[in-house]
Amino acid sequence: MAERPDAPAPPMEFDLPVHGGFAPVGFGETFPEDAPDADELEIAGEAGQDPAAAFRRTLGMFATGVTVVTTRSDDQVHGMTANAFMSVSLRPPLVVISVDRRAKMHALLHEGRRYGISVLADEQRALSDRFAGRTGEGTDEVEFDIVHETPLVRGALAHLVARVVRSNWGGDHSLFVGQVEYARYGEGRPLLFQGGRYQHLLERAPVFSSLPQEILDAITAQGDERTFEEGEFVVREGDPGDDLFVILDGEARVERKGNALATFRAGEFFGELAVFDDRPRSADVVAATPLRVLAISRDLIREALIREPRAAWGMLEALAARFRDD
Ligand code: FAD
Numbered sequence: 547m548a549e550r551p552d553a554p555a556p557p558m559e560f561d562l563p564v565h566g567g568f569a570p571v572g573f574g575e576t577f578p579e580d581a582p583d584a585d586e587l588e589i590a591g592e593a594g595q596d597p598a599a600a601f602r603r604t605l606g607m608f609a610t611g612v613t614v615v616t617t618r619s620d621d622q623v624h625g626m627t628a629n630a631f632m633s634v635s636l637r638p639p640l641v642v643i644s645v646d647r648r649a650k651m652h653a654l655l656h657e658g659r660r661y662g663i664s665v666l667a668d669e670q671r672a673l674s675d676r677f678a679g680r681t682g683e684g685t686d687e688v689e690f691d692i693v694h695e696t697p698l699v700r701g702a703l704a705h706l707v708a709r710v711v712r713s714n715w716g717g718d719h720s721l722f723v724g725q726v727e728y729a730r731y732g733e734g735r736p737l738l739f740q741g742g743r744y745q746h747l748l749e750r751a752p753v754f755s756s757l758p759q760e761i762l763d764a765i766t767a768q769g770d771e772r773t774f775e776e777g778e779f780v781v782r783e784g785d786p787g788d789d790l791f792v793i794l795d796g797e798a799r800v801e802r803k804g805n806a807l808a809t810f811r812a813g814e815f816f817g818e819l820a821v822f823d824d825r826p827r828s829a830d831v832v833a834a835t836p837l838r839v840l841a842i843s844r845d846l847i848r849e850a851l852i853r854e855p856r857a858a859w860g861m862l863e864a865l866a867a868r869f870r871d872d
Pocket of ligand 1: 623626630631645647651652675676677678680681688739
């Protein structure tokens with residue numbers, strides 16, 4: 547490839563050969579010398595908008611999860627929030643992260659060094675802020691588990707440990723391709739990032755359970771009690787969504803194609819959306835333990851709302867709250 551005379555030279559460290567069991571072929575052969583300079587890049591932003599800001603905002607439209615990248619150096623644990631994480635290959639198992647060259651993390655990563663990826667859960671926003679340097683040192687102690695000599699943030703939705711097999715210069719960031727040595731996933735909702743702010747998946751945002759207790763009591767009063775053995779299906783994907791359920795005792799697991807999506811416990815409702823929109827169930831619900839539920843039919847809910855207009859208003863408030871992201 548012809549090198550442009552004005553192309554910035556990649557730092558030496560990125561020309562290192564890959565030693566050991568695995569050497570990706572071809573990676574690192576292309577550098578972005580062929581990319582246009584910033585002033586050659588056509589950006590269709592608003593009139594008068596700073597092109598760099600418009601470019602950033604364009605990239606920010608891509609929704610991602612949020613991870614904390616961790617590594618250990620001289621027994622010191624260092625972590626950094628990163629959303630530029632991507633899977634690369636299943637065989638061999640490879641992932642990549644993109645790290646700002648000014649970040650402390652950048653100086654710590656090199657070929658052979660392991661990094662941990664902790665995929666943050668929805669309720670771990672404070673950790674994301676913490677590892678992005680947005681909160682002070684006075685915040686709570688962070689707990690790590692050590693796997694393959696690599697720190698991982700406790701309580702995260704998924705964990706990976708990868709060993710850097712190739713690093714590639716990418717302008718003001720560098721790409722660190724890691725061969726995965728360890729992977730684990732749990733269940734729960736992920737923290738999301740899009741448009742420069744945190745976002746949420748709405749699928750488990752409650753409607754019924756946010757109603758005042760006396761209204762809930764009026765709706766559930768005529769429910770029909772049902773029991774299930776452990777492992778028994780409560781609803782199946784594709785079934786008509788005629789009933790709303792509230793758990794009295796035990797736990798129910800939501801599954802799609804055999805993958806666990808969430809677990810509901812005593813006092814929690816499930817089946818809310820289908821009972822409103824009259825569409826088929828979008829997932830299976832299986833009794834994770836012996837289970838006792840109250841099933842409330844759509845007709846009973848409708849009657850309760852007609853009898854008690856405050857309940858209808860409360861439900862509108864609960865729905866409106868779903869669209870708030872604070
Ligand atoms: P520092 O800025 O020194 O450390 C980061 C913070 O982590 C500090 O507050 C530090 O106190 C805390 N910390 C570090 N280790 C520990 C520990 N052991 N225990 C407790 N606290 C600790 N930058 C990228 O390069 N790539 C990305 O993909 C990326 N994505 C981001 C996504 C989001 C949603 C956000 C908010 C930021 C992102 N950033 C990304 C920016 C990056 O997180 C910050 O610039 C970060 O401050 C860089 O960290 P650093 O390695 O320079 O270390």
